[in-house]
Amino acid sequence: MDQLPNMRLTTQRQIILEELGKVTSHPTANEVYDMVRKRLPRIGLGTIYRNLELMAESGIILKLEVGGTQKRFDATVEKHYHIRCTDCGRVDDVDIEVQEKINQIAAESCEYKILGHHIEFSGICRECSTKKPSIH
Amino acid sequence: MDQLPNMRLTTQRQIILEELGKVTSHPTANEVYDMVRKRLPRIGLGTIYRNLELMAESGIILKLEVGGTQKRFDATVEKHYHIRCTDCGRVDDVDIEVQEKINQIAAESCEYKILGHHIEFSGICRECSTKKPSIH
DNA sequence: TTATGTGCAAAACATTTGCAGGAGT
DNA sequence: ACTCCTGCAAATGTTTTGCACATAA
Numbered sequence A, B: 001m002d003q004l005p006n007m008r009l010t011t012q013r014q015i016i017l018e019e020l021g022k023v024t025s026h027p028t029a030n031e032v033y034d035m036v037r038k039r040l041p042r043i044g045l046g047t048i049y050r051n052l053e054l055m056a057e058s059g060i061i062l063k064l065e066v067g068g069t070q071k072r073f074d075a076t077v078e079k080h081y082h083i084r085c086t087d088c089g090r091v092d093d094v095d096i097e098v099q100e101k102i103n104q105i106a107a108e109s110c111e112y113k114i115l116g117h118h119i120e121f122s123g124i125c126r127e128c129s130t131k132k133p134s135i136h
Numbered sequence C: 001t002t003a004t005g006t007g008c009a010a011a012a013c014a015t016t017t018g019c020a021g022g023a024g025t
Numbered sequence D: 001a002c003t004c005c006t007g008c009a010a011a012t013g014t015t016t017t018g019c020a021c022a023t024a025a
Helices: A011-022 A029-037 A045-058 A101-107 A126-130 B011-022 B029-037 B045-058 B101-108 B126-130
Strands: A062-064 A072-074 A081-085 A091-094 A113-124 B062-064 B072-074 B081-085 B091-094 B113-124
Touching: A011 A029, A011 A045, A029 A045, A045 A062, A101 A113, A101 B113, A113 B101, B011 B029, B011 B045, B029 B045, B045 B062, B101 B113
Parallel strands: A081 A113, B081 B113
Antiparallel strands: A062 A072, A081 A091, A113 B113, B062 B072, B081 B091
């Protein structure tokens, strides 16, 4: 739960953070790898994973535990919700007011100590709704 | 999107469904495998995955895309929310009223065609809050 | 100088798939 | 009979890890 451990400022970390900050999408580790590799061709995928994980623990970035097979990362740490396209899997922000009161409602009907919540919407993004339906 | 395809009623399918119905937890495919294997020792893990997937597609059961590394399954298809213990990973139901109106709120601020939403709470379950803190 | 971080490759998991034989209908 | 389904094992995809070398402080 510590904030910033003695974390060295390496070139790799700077560039990972820069590249993540450039996009409004919510890239997977592999997508971050591809972005970073254009500037640091010899970086290893392990380094990407290790650092995204560390940064998420430090609260510098957000690790999204949304549906689908891969975790996604977000440079924006302010609270907001997400929507995932059930067709292509892309994830976007949903900018509605965050409902803090919902935690209290939940607290009354379960025995957990509530820490927070996340709402994941599902739907069809604009690209997918305009393109011809694919055969699944 | 079809409801019930020409799905044969095999022993494996009956028992998977029975065992899933017995528990209120939200077992992973591997946990279902362990439960079913006590009655059908020669069943393969592939069969578990194939059938859970098929049943989820048919709407007989629910496939939970909650955080964590594994998918979980639920015999209760009625809409409800979930809470996940950030310490041990167990998942329980949260029985609060399902907020359908939240879909409309979201529809106004994003370009997706909204299909639904799921709220995943996070917290500490009773077992974990009473046991001594583990070293991470 | 020295603890931390990196690249690389292998390992560890979760899940999917190909195929030959088996079982519902 | 004729599909569809199963067990098995191998393949796939994602994430983690061990280790020798590199580098920030």
